[in-house]
Amino acid sequence: MKKIILSLVVLSLMSLSASAADKVNTSTFFDVSVDHFYHNAIEFLVGRGIVVGNPDGSFEPDEVLNRAEALTMVSKASYIYNDLDQAVFDDYEDDNCFYDVVSDSWYTKYVCYAFTEGWVVGYSDGYFSPGNTLNFVEALKILYKAFDFYYKEDENIWYKSVVDDASFYNYIPVTISAFDQPITRAEMSDMIARIINYNEGDLDDYLGEFEEIVVIFDTIFNNIDLLKLLESGEEFICMNNGISY
Numbered sequence: 001m002k003k004i005i006l007s008l009v010v011l012s013l014m015s016l017s018a019s020a021a022d023k024v025n026t027s028t029f030f031d032v033s034v035d036h037f038y039h040n041a042i043e044f045l046v047g048r049g050i051v052v053g054n055p056d057g058s059f060e061p062d063e064v065l066n067r068a069e070a071l072t073m074v075s076k077a078s079y080i081y082n083d084l085d086q087a088v089f090d091d092y093e094d095d096n097c098f099y100d101v102v103s104d105s106w107y108t109k110y111v112c113y114a115f116t117e118g119w120v121v122g123y124s125d126g127y128f129s130p131g132n133t134l135n136f137v138e139a140l141k142i143l144y145k146a147f148d149f150y151y152k153e154d155e156n157i158w159y160k161s162v163v164d165d166a167s168f169y170n171y172i173p174v175t176i177s178a179f180d181q182p183i184t185r186a187e188m189s190d191m192i193a194r195i196i197n198y199n200e201g202d203l204d205d206y207l208g209e210f211e212e213i214v215v216i217f218d219t220i221f222n223n224i225d226l227l228k229l230l231e232s233g234e235e236f237i238c239m240n241n242g243i244s245y
Helices: 039-047 067-081 086-092 108-117 136-144 161-168 185-197 203-209 217-221 228-233
Strands: 238-239 242-244
Touching: 039 185, 067 086, 067 108, 067 136, 067 185, 067 238, 086 108, 108 136, 136 161, 136 185, 161 217
Parallel strands: none
Antiparallel strands: 238 242
């Protein structure tokens, strides 16, 4: 029997299905089947007007997000959730807040708004690098700032506190198994959907049979992919003193 020491209570002896909750039986995008693990998360964001996909009718759920795409999703999510007027972004569409964020690009208004609000600061050379990919902890930090959630930056590991807080509320997608893991469009959709559903009191319903699967700092530190562990068919129990399987 193998054991990995953890620090929080997580629990599960579960059978795996294709999604966290009861399936939505339709799909807005041709490349997001109803069997995609994050299908419900994506459809949730579509229903809230947070994502619209690409002009060709695709969403590219498993593609890694870049910084411009992430801020567009997060900005819309924050404003729609708080029932605010998205027209505020239009005031920033002609800005040139970074050397490489020129006026009237499709993402300019979202990046420059986020910069003004202090969600992002860019690099010391004045560039933002909108096409650079975003990893899990970077994405989580931006989400916390956008939704005005408090967390304390640890002096030794700056993301320790925000990951711990996100695991407490079960905001972390089950496919996250590394702090620097590039985050996909589907995973970001799931994090946003988890936050909104939690704040509306519907997280358990949203997660369905996966409500007790909780990704925590130590599962990520030990590179434990909980979804793959479930898919393996092995029975396991996560307890205070570790995962036994």
